[in-house]
Each structure stands twice: as structure tokens, then as C-alpha cells.
Amino acid sequence: PRYRQRVRSVPFDLGAPVWADDPEFELWDHLTRVRVPSPAGAAEVGALISDVMTFRMDRRHPLWEIWFFEGLPEGRWGLLMKVHHAMVDGVSGTDLYRLIFDVTPTPMPGVPDTWQPAPGPSALRLTALAVRDLALTPVRVGGSAVRSVRRPRVLAHDALQSLGGLLTLSGALWPASGSSLTGPLHGGRRYVWAQLSLADVRKVRAGLGGTVNDVALAAVAGAFRRLLLSRGEVPAAHALRSL
Numbered sequence: 001p002r003y004r005q006r007v008r009s010v011p012f013d014l015g016a017p018v019w020a021d022d023p024e025f026e027l028w029d030h031l032t033r034v035r036v037p038s039p040a041g042a043a044e045v046g047a048l049i050s051d052v053m054t055f056r057m058d059r060r061h062p063l064w065e066i067w068f069f070e071g072l073p074e075g076r077w078g079l080l081m082k083v084h085h086a087m088v089d090g091v092s093g094t095d096l097y098r099l100i101f102d103v104t105p106t107p108m109p110g111v112p113d114t115w116q117p118a119p120g121p122s123a124l125r126l127t128a129l130a131v132r133d134l135a136l137t138p139v140r141v142g143g144s145a146v147r148s149v150r151r152p153r154v155l156a157h158d159a160l161q162s163l164g165g166l167l168t169l170s171g172a173l174w175p176a177s178g179s180s181l182t183g184p185l186h187g188g189r190r191y192v193w194a195q196l197s198l199a200d201v202r203k204v205r206a207g208l209g210g211t212v213n214d215v216a217l218a219a220v221a222g223a224f225r226r227l228l229l230s231r232g233e234v235p236a237a238h239a240l241r242s243l
Helices: 042-054 090-100 123-150 152-173 198-208 212-230 237-242
Strands: 005-008 018-021 031-035 064-070 078-083
Touching: 042 064, 042 078, 078 090, 198 212
Parallel strands: 031 064
Antiparallel strands: 005 018, 064 078
């Protein structure tokens, strides 16, 4: 259902945006068929992905797109899914593939579609709800404070946890020193990738401990370090910690 909803802004930004069914939802507005330029190798695929990821999605529609790549070597094809992070996170981003692909070579019958968009809230209602929440916020905060004072142990525990979190984050507040990797941000994207054996990653993990993600992050951090050193730059200690 989320893939048929769009983001509605609250007038005057009095509250957080809300999800609402898109009354003009059309599947074909989110699907694009494109042919990868010859010879359709890694460079051409990366350049095409870079172009797709550079463009901002239209906020008037649900924030997702699927691009069907044709013309890959050996008769292959590819799907590129572009989904806003407000909709999915991590593994949930693959959920739509479970609806797109069949689990057997024989196509499954189509799913009946009886969906009808629910009427969305009016601008007046969104404004009224936002004003109500703003008015009730001090009351809710005050109530939480009173409940905490009545339970001193819980209050002390929460305070220690908050202090520990602040101390942990304090190192990230210090800006990293300037390097050839820093510069002004812009909307352009450049996509490249590297391949390695998952079996090798698991072998490293088994030998040194940790997780697969730990090995991947160590490899990325080490690559950044080698890159900076090759340019005659010395990575700062705080920058290494942040990596």
C-alpha cells in the first residue's frame, strides 16, 4: 500500500508530512524501459545508474521508480529500483521484488486489483491537527516529567543513558579535516562498484571474528586510507574513527 501513497505536506510546515493515497496513481508512471549503450559493460551501466540517481523524484507522486535495463551482454537484463529512504529501510527494500518475480518458471496468475484510493485529509484538517499537536506538546512533556520524578530510579537510569549517548556522539561533532575527498555538495551522482567473493569475506570473518558487515566496513575504511596516502595526505585520527 505504501507504494501507492504520496507525501502530503502540512500547510506552513506546522507538522511533519503525512502519507496519503495518490488519487491519480498509475503504475506506468513509475516504470521506465531503457537500453544500455553498447558495449553495455560496467562503465556504461554505472553511467546510466548515475544519471538515474541524479534526478530528484517528483514529490507529487509515490516516491519510487523501477528502470528496466535491456541490451546487457549474453541476453541479460537488469532492474534498477529507486526508492526514497522515507519508504523503505534495509531488507524491506526488497519486499517489492517478492511481488514482481515468480518463484517458479511458470508465471503465477495475476493478482486481482480492487484497490481504490482513500480520500485524503484536506488542507484545513491537516492544519487543525498540526495546531492541536503543537498545543498539546507542552502538556505531554510535562506529564512525562512528572511521571519520571515519581520514579527516581527510572529517571536516573534514563539520565545516565542519555549522558552516555551524548558522550558517544561528541566525537562525531568534531569536523573532519579537509582533504581531497571533501568539497561542496551537489545533486550529481557517480556510481561505480567493485566485486569480491563472499566466501573470502566469510573466511576473514571466521578468522578474525566480528560480522560480514565488520569486514566490509574495514575494507572500505582501509581503501579510503590507502587512497588518501597515495595522494600524499595523512588521514586524521578523528577521521579514521568516523570511518
